[in-house]
Amino acid sequence: MAEDLVIIGSGPAGLAAAVEAARAGVKVTVVDENASPGGQLFKQIHKFFGSEEHQAGIRGIDIGYRLLEECHLAKVKVMLNTAAWGIFHSSGNATTVAIKNKNDSLCSLDTKVVLLATGARENPLAFPGWTLPGVMGAGAAQTLINLHRIRPGNRVLMIGSGNVGLIVSYQLKQAGADIAAVIDIKPEIGGWGVHAAKLTRTGIPILCSHKIIEVRGLDKVEEAHVARVDREAKSIPGSEKLFKVDTVCIAVGLSPMAELAWSGGCRFAYLPELGGHVPVHNRSMETTRNNIYIAGDISGIEEASTAMEEGKIAGISIARSLGLLKNECAEELIRNKEKNLSALRGGPMGKTRKLAKEKLIRLFNIC
Amino acid sequence: MKNLITAGFLGREELMRLPGVPAIEALKAKKSLAFIECGEEIPCDPCRSACPRGAITVSPDVTSLPALNTDLCNGCGTCLAACPGMAIFLVDIGYSETEALVSIPYEYLPLPEVGDTGNALDRSGKAIGKAVIVKVKCPESYDRTAIITIKVLKDISLEARHIDI
Numbered sequence: 001m002a003e004d005l006v007i008i009g010s011g012p013a014g015l016a017a018a019v020e021a022a023r024a025g026v027k028v029t030v031v032d033e034n035a036s037p038g039g040q041l042f043k044q045i046h047k048f049f050g051s052e053e054h055q056a057g058i059r060g061i062d063i064g065y066r067l068l069e070e071c072h073l074a075k076v077k078v079m080l081n082t083a084a085w086g087i088f089h090s091s092g093n094a095t096t097v098a099i100k101n102k103n104d105s106l107c108s109l110d111t112k113v114v115l116l117a118t119g120a121r122e123n124p125l126a127f128p129g130w131t132l133p134g135v136m137g138a139g140a141a142q143t144l145i146n147l148h149r150i151r152p153g154n155r156v157l158m159i160g161s162g163n164v165g166l167i168v169s170y171q172l173k174q175a176g177a178d179i180a181a182v183i184d185i186k187p188e189i190g191g192w193g194v195h196a197a198k199l200t201r202t203g204i205p206i207l208c209s210h211k212i213i214e215v216r217g218l219d220k221v222e223e224a225h226v227a228r229v230d231r232e233a234k235s236i237p238g239s240e241k242l243f244k245v246d247t248v249c250i251a252v253g254l255s256p257m258a259e260l261a262w263s264g265g266c267r268f269a270y271l272p273e274l275g276g277h278v279p280v281h282n283r284s285m286e287t288t289r290n291n292i293y294i295a296g297d298i299s300g301i302e303e304a305s306t307a308m309e310e311g312k313i314a315g316i317s318i319a320r321s322l323g324l325l326k327n328e329c330a331e332e333l334i335r336n337k338e339k340n341l342s343a344l345r346g347g348p349m350g351k352t353r354k355l356a357k358e359k360l361i362r363l364f365n366i367c
Numbered sequence: 368m369k370n371l372i373t374a375g376f377l378g379r380e381e382l383m384r385l386p387g388v389p390a391i392e393a394l395k396a397k398k399s400l401a402f403i404e405c406g407e408e409i410p411c412d413p414c415r416s417a418c419p420r421g422a423i424t425v426s427p428d429v430t431s432l433p434a435l436n437t438d439l440c441n442g443c444g445t446c447l448a449a450c451p452g453m454a455i456f457l458v459d460i461g462y463s464e465t466e467a468l469v470s471i472p473y474e475y476l477p478l479p480e481v482g483d484t485g486n487a488l489d490r491s492g493k494a495i496g497k498a499v500i501v502k503v504k505c506p507e508s509y510d511r512t513a514i515i516t517i518k519v520l521k522d523i524s525l526e527a528r529h530i531d532i
Contacts, residue, residue, distance in 0.1 A: 047451035047510070049411040051429050057413035057449055059510065161375075174475055188372045193407045194452025196375035201529040203492030206375035347408035347430030
Protein backbone atom coordinates (compact mmCIF):
# COMPACT_ATOMS: atom_id res chain seq x y z
CA MET A 1 0.00 0.00 0.00
CA ALA A 2 1.36 3.42 -0.90
CA GLU A 3 2.12 5.95 1.79
CA ASP A 4 0.58 9.41 1.55
CA LEU A 5 3.80 11.30 2.18
CA VAL A 6 7.40 10.28 2.71
CA ILE A 7 9.64 13.05 4.06
CA ILE A 8 13.38 12.56 3.67
CA GLY A 9 15.20 14.33 6.46
CA SER A 10 14.02 15.00 10.00
CA GLY A 11 15.59 18.43 10.46
CA PRO A 12 13.60 21.60 11.09
CA ALA A 13 12.09 21.69 7.57
CA GLY A 14 11.12 18.00 7.51
CA LEU A 15 9.62 17.96 11.00
CA ALA A 16 7.72 21.23 10.54
CA ALA A 17 6.26 19.87 7.28
CA ALA A 18 5.39 16.55 8.94
CA VAL A 19 3.43 18.29 11.70
CA GLU A 20 1.43 20.51 9.33
CA ALA A 21 0.61 17.65 6.95
CA ALA A 22 -0.24 15.14 9.68
CA ARG A 23 -2.51 17.64 11.45
CA ALA A 24 -4.48 17.92 8.21
CA GLY A 25 -4.87 14.14 8.11
CA VAL A 26 -1.97 13.11 5.88
CA LYS A 27 -0.31 9.80 6.77
CA VAL A 28 3.32 10.87 7.16
CA THR A 29 6.50 8.81 7.33
CA VAL A 30 9.80 10.60 7.96
CA VAL A 31 13.04 8.81 7.13
CA ASP A 32 16.43 9.94 8.38
CA GLU A 33 19.84 8.33 8.09
CA ASN A 34 20.83 9.54 11.55
CA ALA A 35 20.27 7.72 14.82
CA SER A 36 18.16 10.53 16.24
CA PRO A 37 15.79 13.07 14.71
CA GLY A 38 16.13 16.85 14.66
CA GLY A 39 18.86 17.47 12.09
CA GLN A 40 21.03 20.36 13.21
CA LEU A 41 18.47 21.72 15.69
CA PHE A 42 19.87 19.84 18.66
CA LYS A 43 23.29 21.39 18.04
CA GLN A 44 21.82 24.88 18.10
CA ILE A 45 22.17 25.68 21.78
CA HIS A 46 21.86 29.43 21.18
CA LYS A 47 18.68 31.49 21.29
CA PHE A 48 17.07 32.00 17.89
CA PHE A 49 16.47 35.35 16.24
CA GLY A 50 13.23 36.54 14.64
CA SER A 51 9.82 37.37 16.08
CA GLU A 52 7.41 35.61 18.38
CA GLU A 53 5.83 33.72 15.44
CA HIS A 54 9.29 32.35 14.58
CA GLN A 55 9.85 31.21 18.20
CA ALA A 56 12.50 33.91 18.64
CA GLY A 57 14.41 33.91 21.90
CA ILE A 58 14.04 30.14 22.26
CA ARG A 59 17.10 27.93 21.95
CA GLY A 60 17.26 25.70 18.86
CA ILE A 61 17.52 22.59 21.00
CA ASP A 62 14.24 23.46 22.74
CA ILE A 63 12.53 24.18 19.40
CA GLY A 64 13.69 20.66 18.45
CA TYR A 65 12.05 19.12 21.52
CA ARG A 66 8.82 21.03 20.77
CA LEU A 67 8.78 19.77 17.18
CA LEU A 68 9.36 16.17 18.25
CA GLU A 69 6.51 16.42 20.74
CA GLU A 70 4.23 17.86 18.05
CA CYS A 71 5.20 15.03 15.67
CA HIS A 72 4.45 12.50 18.36
CA LEU A 73 1.02 14.04 19.04
CA ALA A 74 0.25 14.18 15.31
CA LYS A 75 1.24 10.48 14.99
CA VAL A 76 4.06 11.05 12.53
CA LYS A 77 6.05 7.87 11.89
CA VAL A 78 9.83 8.41 12.06
CA MET A 79 12.22 5.79 10.63
CA LEU A 80 15.75 6.39 11.90
CA ASN A 81 19.05 4.89 10.70
CA THR A 82 17.34 4.77 7.32
CA ALA A 83 19.11 6.24 4.32
CA ALA A 84 17.16 7.22 1.21
CA TRP A 85 19.36 6.74 -1.85
CA GLY A 86 17.10 7.14 -4.85
CA ILE A 87 13.77 8.45 -6.11
CA PHE A 88 12.04 6.58 -8.92
CA HIS A 89 8.77 7.07 -10.70
CA SER A 90 6.77 3.90 -10.51
CA SER A 91 3.62 3.03 -12.42
CA GLY A 92 0.64 5.28 -12.06
CA ASN A 93 1.09 8.35 -9.93
CA ALA A 94 3.22 6.78 -7.23
CA THR A 95 6.82 7.58 -6.47
CA THR A 96 9.24 5.01 -5.10
CA VAL A 97 11.80 5.98 -2.49
CA ALA A 98 14.70 3.53 -2.35
CA ILE A 99 16.02 3.12 1.17
CA LYS A 100 18.61 1.20 3.12
CA ASN A 101 17.11 0.38 6.48
CA LYS A 102 18.78 -0.01 9.83
CA ASN A 103 19.61 -3.68 9.17
CA ASP A 104 21.49 -2.60 6.05
CA SER A 105 18.96 -4.25 3.77
CA LEU A 106 17.64 -2.49 0.70
CA CYS A 107 13.95 -1.92 0.29
CA SER A 108 11.57 0.70 -1.02
CA LEU A 109 8.62 2.82 0.03
CA ASP A 110 5.87 3.64 -2.46
CA THR A 111 4.29 6.99 -1.78
CA LYS A 112 1.94 9.49 -3.34
CA VAL A 113 4.13 12.45 -2.45
CA VAL A 114 7.80 12.92 -1.50
CA LEU A 115 9.23 15.87 0.37
CA LEU A 116 12.99 16.29 0.21
CA ALA A 117 14.21 18.05 3.33
CA THR A 118 17.76 16.79 3.15
CA GLY A 119 19.50 19.97 4.26
CA ALA A 120 23.04 20.92 3.36
CA ARG A 121 26.63 19.87 3.71
CA GLU A 122 29.68 21.89 4.67
CA ASN A 123 31.97 23.10 1.91
CA PRO A 124 35.53 21.84 2.15
CA LEU A 125 38.61 24.02 1.80
CA ALA A 126 41.88 22.53 0.59
CA PHE A 127 45.24 23.92 1.72
CA PRO A 128 48.59 22.33 2.57
CA GLY A 129 48.04 20.25 5.70
CA TRP A 130 44.25 20.09 5.45
CA THR A 131 44.26 16.31 5.82
CA LEU A 132 46.02 16.40 9.20
CA PRO A 133 43.93 15.16 12.14
CA GLY A 134 42.57 18.23 13.89
CA VAL A 135 41.36 19.97 10.72
CA MET A 136 37.59 19.62 10.59
CA GLY A 137 34.38 21.28 9.50
CA ALA A 138 32.95 23.77 11.99
CA GLY A 139 29.75 21.72 11.93
CA ALA A 140 31.70 18.63 12.93
CA ALA A 141 33.23 20.49 15.86
CA GLN A 142 29.76 21.68 16.84
CA THR A 143 28.43 18.11 16.73
CA LEU A 144 31.31 16.96 18.91
CA ILE A 145 30.82 19.61 21.61
CA ASN A 146 27.05 19.98 21.66
CA LEU A 147 25.84 16.46 20.91
CA HIS A 148 28.66 14.22 22.09
CA ARG A 149 30.11 16.59 24.68
CA ILE A 150 33.63 16.06 23.41
CA ARG A 151 35.90 19.06 22.92
CA PRO A 152 37.91 18.41 19.74
CA GLY A 153 40.87 20.48 20.92
CA ASN A 154 42.05 23.14 23.32
CA ARG A 155 43.12 25.91 20.94
CA VAL A 156 41.27 26.55 17.73
CA LEU A 157 41.68 28.61 14.58
CA MET A 158 38.38 29.25 12.81
CA ILE A 159 38.43 29.79 9.05
CA GLY A 160 35.35 31.73 7.96
CA SER A 161 33.43 34.53 9.68
CA GLY A 162 29.91 33.70 8.50
CA ASN A 163 27.31 33.00 11.17
CA VAL A 164 28.41 29.34 11.37
CA GLY A 165 32.04 30.31 12.00
CA LEU A 166 31.08 32.94 14.57
CA ILE A 167 28.50 30.83 16.42
CA VAL A 168 30.66 27.70 16.53
CA SER A 169 33.63 29.76 17.79
CA TYR A 170 31.44 31.09 20.60
CA GLN A 171 30.21 27.60 21.45
CA LEU A 172 33.76 26.17 21.38
CA LYS A 173 34.70 28.89 23.86
CA GLN A 174 31.68 27.94 25.97
CA ALA A 175 32.99 24.36 25.86
CA GLY A 176 36.28 25.58 27.29
CA ALA A 177 38.46 25.97 24.20
CA ASP A 178 40.59 29.02 23.43
CA ILE A 179 39.90 30.55 20.04
CA ALA A 180 43.17 31.87 18.64
CA ALA A 181 41.40 33.87 15.92
CA VAL A 182 38.62 33.85 13.39
CA ILE A 183 39.97 34.63 9.92
CA ASP A 184 38.19 35.49 6.69
CA ILE A 185 39.62 36.05 3.22
CA LYS A 186 36.99 38.72 2.55
CA PRO A 187 37.47 42.32 3.71
CA GLU A 188 34.25 42.17 5.76
CA ILE A 189 32.81 39.81 8.35
CA GLY A 190 30.25 37.48 6.77
CA GLY A 191 27.97 36.91 9.74
CA TRP A 192 25.94 39.15 12.01
CA GLY A 193 27.58 41.89 14.05
CA VAL A 194 26.08 40.70 17.33
CA HIS A 195 27.66 37.24 16.91
CA ALA A 196 31.00 38.90 16.12
CA ALA A 197 30.75 41.28 19.08
CA LYS A 198 30.19 38.37 21.53
CA LEU A 199 33.62 37.06 20.46
CA THR A 200 35.61 40.27 20.19
CA ARG A 201 34.68 41.49 23.67
CA THR A 202 36.22 38.34 25.15
CA GLY A 203 39.45 39.11 23.29
CA ILE A 204 39.05 36.82 20.26
CA PRO A 205 40.40 38.66 17.20
CA ILE A 206 38.46 38.54 13.94
CA LEU A 207 40.94 39.05 11.12
CA CYS A 208 39.36 40.03 7.82
CA SER A 209 41.43 39.95 4.61
CA HIS A 210 43.41 37.01 6.02
CA LYS A 211 43.78 33.53 4.59
CA ILE A 212 45.16 30.20 5.66
CA ILE A 213 48.51 29.40 4.07
CA GLU A 214 49.38 26.09 5.65
CA VAL A 215 48.69 23.87 8.62
CA ARG A 216 51.69 22.02 9.98
CA GLY A 217 52.24 19.20 12.44
CA LEU A 218 53.97 15.85 12.70
CA ASP A 219 50.91 13.64 12.93
CA LYS A 220 48.28 16.16 13.99
CA VAL A 221 47.68 19.91 13.83
CA GLU A 222 50.37 21.83 15.70
CA GLU A 223 50.43 25.23 14.05
CA ALA A 224 48.55 27.24 11.47
CA HIS A 225 50.14 29.82 9.16
CA VAL A 226 47.98 32.72 8.13
CA ALA A 227 48.70 35.77 5.96
CA ARG A 228 47.01 39.01 5.12
CA VAL A 229 45.74 39.26 1.55
CA ASP A 230 45.51 42.08 -0.96
CA ARG A 231 42.44 42.96 -3.03
CA GLU A 232 43.10 40.03 -5.38
CA ALA A 233 43.17 37.68 -2.37
CA LYS A 234 46.93 37.14 -2.85
CA SER A 235 48.94 36.86 0.34
CA ILE A 236 51.05 39.89 1.20
CA PRO A 237 54.72 38.96 1.78
CA GLY A 238 55.86 39.65 5.32
CA SER A 239 52.33 39.61 6.75
CA GLU A 240 52.45 35.98 7.89
CA LYS A 241 51.23 35.10 11.37
CA LEU A 242 51.72 31.80 13.13
CA PHE A 243 49.10 30.40 15.50
CA LYS A 244 49.96 27.52 17.82
CA VAL A 245 46.72 25.56 17.65
CA ASP A 246 45.63 21.93 17.84
CA THR A 247 42.41 22.38 15.88
CA VAL A 248 41.53 24.20 12.68
CA CYS A 249 37.83 24.53 11.85
CA ILE A 250 36.54 25.27 8.37
CA ALA A 251 33.37 27.33 8.03
CA VAL A 252 33.37 28.43 4.42
CA GLY A 253 29.76 27.95 3.50
CA LEU A 254 27.27 25.19 2.86
CA SER A 255 25.96 23.48 -0.25
CA PRO A 256 22.44 22.12 -0.67
CA MET A 257 22.25 18.29 -0.54
CA ALA A 258 20.20 17.91 -3.67
CA GLU A 259 21.30 14.52 -5.07
CA LEU A 260 17.87 12.95 -4.57
CA ALA A 261 16.24 15.79 -6.49
CA TRP A 262 18.67 15.15 -9.38
CA SER A 263 17.83 11.45 -9.20
CA GLY A 264 14.12 12.30 -9.20
CA GLY A 265 14.53 14.32 -12.40
CA CYS A 266 13.84 17.80 -10.97
CA ARG A 267 14.98 20.85 -12.93
CA PHE A 268 17.75 22.89 -11.28
CA ALA A 269 19.02 26.45 -11.30
CA TYR A 270 22.48 27.65 -10.36
CA LEU A 271 22.19 30.45 -7.83
CA PRO A 272 25.44 31.08 -5.90
CA GLU A 273 23.52 33.29 -3.43
CA LEU A 274 21.64 30.17 -2.35
CA GLY A 275 24.66 27.88 -2.17
CA GLY A 276 24.89 26.60 -5.77
CA HIS A 277 22.66 24.17 -7.66
CA VAL A 278 19.14 24.17 -6.26
CA PRO A 279 15.94 22.60 -7.58
CA VAL A 280 13.53 25.24 -8.88
CA HIS A 281 10.21 25.22 -7.08
CA ASN A 282 6.91 27.08 -7.01
CA ARG A 283 5.17 28.94 -4.19
CA SER A 284 3.90 25.61 -2.85
CA MET A 285 7.49 24.26 -2.63
CA GLU A 286 6.74 21.73 -5.39
CA THR A 287 9.56 21.02 -7.86
CA THR A 288 9.19 20.58 -11.61
CA ARG A 289 8.38 16.90 -10.98
CA ASN A 290 4.82 16.39 -9.84
CA ASN A 291 4.59 15.22 -6.25
CA ILE A 292 8.22 15.95 -5.40
CA TYR A 293 8.45 18.85 -2.94
CA ILE A 294 11.45 20.46 -1.26
CA ALA A 295 11.94 22.60 1.86
CA GLY A 296 14.80 23.98 3.90
CA ASP A 297 18.46 24.22 2.90
CA ILE A 298 18.03 21.94 -0.15
CA SER A 299 16.10 24.81 -1.71
CA GLY A 300 18.77 27.39 -0.82
CA ILE A 301 21.02 27.89 2.20
CA GLU A 302 19.28 29.88 4.90
CA GLU A 303 18.52 29.22 8.56
CA ALA A 304 16.50 26.87 10.69
CA SER A 305 13.77 29.51 11.14
CA THR A 306 13.25 29.90 7.39
CA ALA A 307 13.51 26.11 6.94
CA MET A 308 10.62 25.60 9.35
CA GLU A 309 8.41 28.15 7.57
CA GLU A 310 9.17 26.54 4.19
CA GLY A 311 8.47 23.13 5.68
CA LYS A 312 5.09 24.33 6.92
CA ILE A 313 4.23 25.69 3.45
CA ALA A 314 5.21 22.35 1.91
CA GLY A 315 3.17 20.38 4.48
CA ILE A 316 0.08 22.52 3.91
CA SER A 317 0.44 22.37 0.10
CA ILE A 318 0.83 18.60 0.18
CA ALA A 319 -2.29 18.21 2.34
CA ARG A 320 -4.14 20.36 -0.21
CA SER A 321 -2.85 18.32 -3.16
CA LEU A 322 -4.06 15.14 -1.44
CA GLY A 323 -7.51 16.67 -1.03
CA LEU A 324 -7.28 16.97 2.74
CA LEU A 325 -7.30 20.77 2.93
CA LYS A 326 -9.68 23.06 1.08
CA ASN A 327 -7.93 25.44 -1.29
CA GLU A 328 -9.11 28.64 0.44
CA CYS A 329 -8.06 27.32 3.81
CA ALA A 330 -4.63 26.23 2.52
CA GLU A 331 -4.15 29.56 0.75
CA GLU A 332 -4.79 31.50 3.92
CA LEU A 333 -2.36 29.35 5.89
CA ILE A 334 0.30 29.65 3.19
CA ARG A 335 -0.08 33.42 2.96
CA ASN A 336 0.50 33.62 6.69
CA LYS A 337 3.70 31.53 6.45
CA GLU A 338 4.83 33.64 3.47
CA LYS A 339 4.47 36.70 5.64
CA ASN A 340 6.70 35.07 8.27
CA LEU A 341 9.26 34.16 5.61
CA SER A 342 9.24 37.64 4.20
CA ALA A 343 9.98 39.07 7.68
CA LEU A 344 12.91 36.65 8.12
CA ARG A 345 14.29 37.72 4.74
CA GLY A 346 13.70 41.39 5.46
CA GLY A 347 16.24 44.17 5.84
CA PRO A 348 19.55 44.69 4.09
CA MET A 349 21.01 41.42 5.45
CA GLY A 350 18.21 39.34 3.93
CA LYS A 351 17.88 41.13 0.60
CA THR A 352 20.19 38.88 -1.46
CA ARG A 353 18.42 35.72 -0.27
CA LYS A 354 15.00 37.25 -0.76
CA LEU A 355 15.75 38.21 -4.37
CA ALA A 356 17.35 34.83 -5.11
CA LYS A 357 14.36 32.93 -3.71
CA GLU A 358 12.00 35.06 -5.79
CA LYS A 359 14.12 34.29 -8.85
CA LEU A 360 13.91 30.55 -8.13
CA ILE A 361 10.12 30.72 -8.17
CA ARG A 362 10.14 32.83 -11.37
CA LEU A 363 12.40 30.23 -13.00
CA PHE A 364 9.88 27.51 -12.11
CA ASN A 365 7.24 29.33 -14.08
CA ILE A 366 9.36 29.41 -17.24
CA CYS A 367 10.68 25.83 -16.91
CA MET B 368 28.97 50.39 10.68
CA LYS B 369 32.45 49.97 9.24
CA ASN B 370 34.16 48.99 12.47
CA LEU B 371 31.47 46.43 13.26
CA ILE B 372 31.74 44.70 9.88
CA THR B 373 35.52 44.78 9.57
CA ALA B 374 36.69 44.34 13.18
CA GLY B 375 33.64 42.77 14.82
CA PHE B 376 32.74 45.43 17.39
CA LEU B 377 31.04 48.80 17.38
CA GLY B 378 33.24 51.88 17.29
CA ARG B 379 32.42 54.74 19.65
CA GLU B 380 30.82 56.91 16.95
CA GLU B 381 28.86 54.00 15.52
CA LEU B 382 27.59 53.23 18.97
CA MET B 383 26.44 56.74 19.81
CA ARG B 384 24.32 56.87 16.64
CA LEU B 385 22.24 53.85 17.69
CA PRO B 386 18.62 54.53 18.76
CA GLY B 387 18.99 51.97 21.56
CA VAL B 388 21.95 53.69 23.20
CA PRO B 389 20.93 56.29 25.78
CA ALA B 390 22.43 59.76 25.77
CA ILE B 391 24.91 60.51 28.53
CA GLU B 392 22.48 63.02 30.12
CA ALA B 393 19.80 60.32 30.36
CA LEU B 394 22.30 57.93 31.95
CA LYS B 395 23.19 60.56 34.52
CA ALA B 396 19.55 61.29 35.25
CA LYS B 397 18.44 57.67 35.82
CA LYS B 398 19.56 55.04 38.29
CA SER B 399 20.06 52.41 35.64
CA LEU B 400 19.29 52.15 31.93
CA ALA B 401 19.36 49.56 29.16
CA PHE B 402 22.16 50.11 26.66
CA ILE B 403 21.17 48.40 23.40
CA GLU B 404 24.19 47.73 21.18
CA CYS B 405 22.23 46.41 18.21
CA GLY B 406 23.69 47.96 15.07
CA GLU B 407 22.48 45.87 12.14
CA GLU B 408 19.03 45.64 10.63
CA ILE B 409 18.41 41.95 11.22
CA PRO B 410 14.93 40.43 11.64
CA CYS B 411 14.68 40.28 15.41
CA ASP B 412 12.50 41.78 18.14
CA PRO B 413 12.36 39.71 21.39
CA CYS B 414 13.68 42.77 23.28
CA ARG B 415 10.52 44.64 22.38
CA SER B 416 8.15 41.97 23.67
CA ALA B 417 10.34 41.28 26.72
CA CYS B 418 10.12 44.83 28.05
CA PRO B 419 7.31 45.01 30.64
CA ARG B 420 7.12 48.82 30.33
CA GLY B 421 7.03 49.17 26.56
CA ALA B 422 10.30 51.10 26.59
CA ILE B 423 11.72 49.35 23.53
CA THR B 424 10.24 49.78 20.07
CA VAL B 425 11.26 47.93 16.92
CA SER B 426 9.42 49.81 14.23
CA PRO B 427 8.22 50.06 11.52
CA ASP B 428 9.70 46.65 10.55
CA VAL B 429 11.00 43.71 12.52
CA THR B 430 14.39 44.55 10.97
CA SER B 431 14.38 48.12 12.32
CA LEU B 432 16.95 48.90 14.99
CA PRO B 433 15.52 48.80 18.52
CA ALA B 434 14.94 52.23 20.02
CA LEU B 435 14.97 52.89 23.76
CA ASN B 436 12.63 55.31 25.45
CA THR B 437 14.75 56.39 28.42
CA ASP B 438 11.74 57.85 30.25
CA LEU B 439 10.02 54.47 30.34
CA CYS B 440 13.07 52.24 30.98
CA ASN B 441 13.60 51.54 34.68
CA GLY B 442 16.66 49.33 34.22
CA CYS B 443 14.96 46.07 35.22
CA GLY B 444 17.24 44.10 32.89
CA THR B 445 14.61 41.71 31.49
CA CYS B 446 15.66 42.55 27.93
CA LEU B 447 19.29 41.53 28.58
CA ALA B 448 18.48 37.84 28.81
CA ALA B 449 15.84 38.02 26.07
CA CYS B 450 18.19 39.42 23.39
CA PRO B 451 19.38 36.44 21.28
CA GLY B 452 22.37 38.56 20.21
CA MET B 453 23.44 39.22 23.83
CA ALA B 454 23.77 42.81 22.72
CA ILE B 455 21.98 44.60 25.57
CA PHE B 456 23.74 45.83 28.70
CA LEU B 457 22.62 47.76 31.72
CA VAL B 458 24.57 50.80 32.85
CA ASP B 459 24.21 52.48 36.25
CA ILE B 460 26.59 55.36 35.81
CA GLY B 461 25.89 57.03 39.14
CA TYR B 462 26.37 54.02 41.43
CA SER B 463 28.78 56.02 43.60
CA GLU B 464 30.92 59.10 43.35
CA THR B 465 33.61 57.24 41.41
CA GLU B 466 32.11 53.88 40.44
CA ALA B 467 29.52 52.57 38.00
CA LEU B 468 27.76 49.23 37.53
CA VAL B 469 27.57 47.41 34.21
CA SER B 470 25.36 44.33 33.78
CA ILE B 471 26.34 41.87 31.09
CA PRO B 472 24.61 38.80 29.61
CA TYR B 473 26.94 35.89 30.31
CA GLU B 474 26.85 32.25 29.18
CA TYR B 475 30.09 30.68 30.39
CA LEU B 476 30.36 28.07 33.11
CA PRO B 477 31.24 28.04 35.90
CA LEU B 478 29.43 31.29 36.61
CA PRO B 479 31.53 33.80 38.53
CA GLU B 480 30.68 34.51 42.15
CA VAL B 481 29.99 37.76 43.92
CA GLY B 482 33.33 39.20 45.04
CA ASP B 483 35.35 37.68 42.18
CA THR B 484 37.66 40.18 40.57
CA GLY B 485 39.23 40.43 37.15
CA ASN B 486 40.02 42.70 34.28
CA ALA B 487 37.24 44.65 32.66
CA LEU B 488 37.49 44.21 28.90
CA ASP B 489 36.25 46.68 26.31
CA ARG B 490 34.41 45.75 23.10
CA SER B 491 37.68 44.82 21.41
CA GLY B 492 38.68 42.57 24.30
CA LYS B 493 41.33 44.95 25.63
CA ALA B 494 41.82 45.12 29.40
CA ILE B 495 40.89 48.62 30.54
CA GLY B 496 40.74 48.40 34.32
CA LYS B 497 39.66 46.41 37.35
CA ALA B 498 36.20 44.91 37.74
CA VAL B 499 34.47 43.27 40.70
CA ILE B 500 31.45 41.01 40.41
CA VAL B 501 28.67 42.44 42.58
CA LYS B 502 25.68 40.42 41.37
CA VAL B 503 25.01 37.17 39.50
CA LYS B 504 21.42 36.46 38.46
CA CYS B 505 20.19 33.42 36.57
CA PRO B 506 16.51 32.73 37.26
CA GLU B 507 14.69 30.13 35.16
CA SER B 508 13.01 32.88 33.13
CA TYR B 509 16.42 33.93 31.75
CA ASP B 510 16.74 30.47 30.17
CA ARG B 511 20.38 29.82 31.04
CA THR B 512 21.68 33.28 30.13
CA ALA B 513 23.06 34.68 33.37
CA ILE B 514 23.22 38.41 34.00
CA ILE B 515 26.38 39.36 35.83
CA THR B 516 26.90 42.83 37.24
CA ILE B 517 30.38 44.28 37.50
CA LYS B 518 31.54 47.34 39.39
CA VAL B 519 34.06 49.46 37.51
CA LEU B 520 35.44 52.97 37.63
CA LYS B 521 32.91 55.41 36.24
CA ASP B 522 35.12 56.56 33.36
CA ILE B 523 35.24 53.08 31.79
CA SER B 524 31.56 52.21 32.28
CA LEU B 525 30.63 52.99 28.69
CA GLU B 526 33.44 50.73 27.44
CA ALA B 527 33.59 47.77 29.86
CA ARG B 528 31.58 44.92 28.32
CA HIS B 529 33.19 41.73 29.60
CA ILE B 530 35.19 40.50 32.57
CA ASP B 531 38.20 38.26 32.31
CA ILE B 532 38.36 36.34 35.56
